[in-house]
Amino acid sequence: LLRTVQQAGVQVFINDEYCTKGSFDGLYSSKAGLLLICQDNARVYNGRPVAWTANDLDTIRHEVQHMVQDCSAGGRGNGRLDTVYGDPNRLADETLGTSRKNAIMNGYAADGVDAHGQLLEIEAFSVGANTTVQLLENDVETYCF
Numbered sequence: 001l002l003r004t005v006q007q008a009g010v011q012v013f014i015n016d017e018y019c020t021k022g023s024f025d026g027l028y029s030s031k032a033g034l035l036l037i038c039q040d041n042a043r044v045y046n047g048r049p050v051a052w053t054a055n056d057l058d059t060i061r062h063e064v065q066h067m068v069q070d071c072s073a074g075g076r077g078n079g080r081l082d083t084v085y086g087d088p089n090r091l092a093d094e095t096l097g098t099s100r101k102n103a104i105m106n107g108y109a110a111d112g113v114d115a116h117g118q119l120l121e122i123e124a125f126s127v128g129a130n131t132t133v134q135l136l137e138n139d140v141e142t143y144c145f
Contacts, residue, residue, distance in 0.1 A: 001133045001140075002035075008144040009076065010035050014049045015042040024058040028066035030079045035063050050059035062128030063089040064136050073127060081120050084139065095126040100103055 001011050004078035011034045019038035026037045037060055038045075066081060075106045085091050092101035104125055105118045113121070127136065 001060060001064060001137055004137045004140050005067060007034055007072075008067070009033060009080040009139055010067060013037070014047065015039055015045045016047055017045045025055065026063045028070070030061045030070045030077055030081065035067060037063065048137055050099045058128040060128075061131055061133070061136055062124045064140065065127040066120070066129075066134070067081045068139045068143050069123070071140070076144055083119055083123050084143070085123055085126075088126070091126045092122040095130045096122070101125075 006012055010029050011030075013034060013036045015038060016036055018036060019042065022039065026035070026038075030084045037056065037105075040048055041050045043050075066068045067076065068084055069081040070076050070078075072084050073080040089101070092104075095106070101122050104122055110119050
């Protein structure tokens with residue numbers, strides 16, 4: 001999956017020193033064209049991967065979904081993201097459960113993220129938790145190439 005991301009023109013960083021700048025598992029930057037994964041078991045941030053955890057793999061799928069959201073909203077790199085699934089709320093209810101979905105939305109709302117951003121996040125959390133690599137690769141190929 002990460003090779004497909006790179007083929008689409010996005011730089012992939014694993015355990016980069018940027019991981020020390022906050023409390024997050026990963027990020028996708030549309031404008032910078034990069035995807036960063038900060039692994040659970042990394043003790044030093046030197047760009048080298050360590051053994052992958054289930055959460056690390058969920059994070060990859062989550063961040064790749066943000067890339068797909070970027071590609072689907074007028075093309076990768078324009079800073080705009082849009083949901084890909086018709087009803088992200090229903091997807092999140094079915095995949096994550098209503099209470100976890102609401103907790104995610106409330107957490108992002110408390111950080112000042114608007115309703116659209118919250119939908120992007122619950123869609124990405126749902127995909128991260130429940131989508132196959134093959135389906136996600138197909139979405140990257142469909143929306144980003």
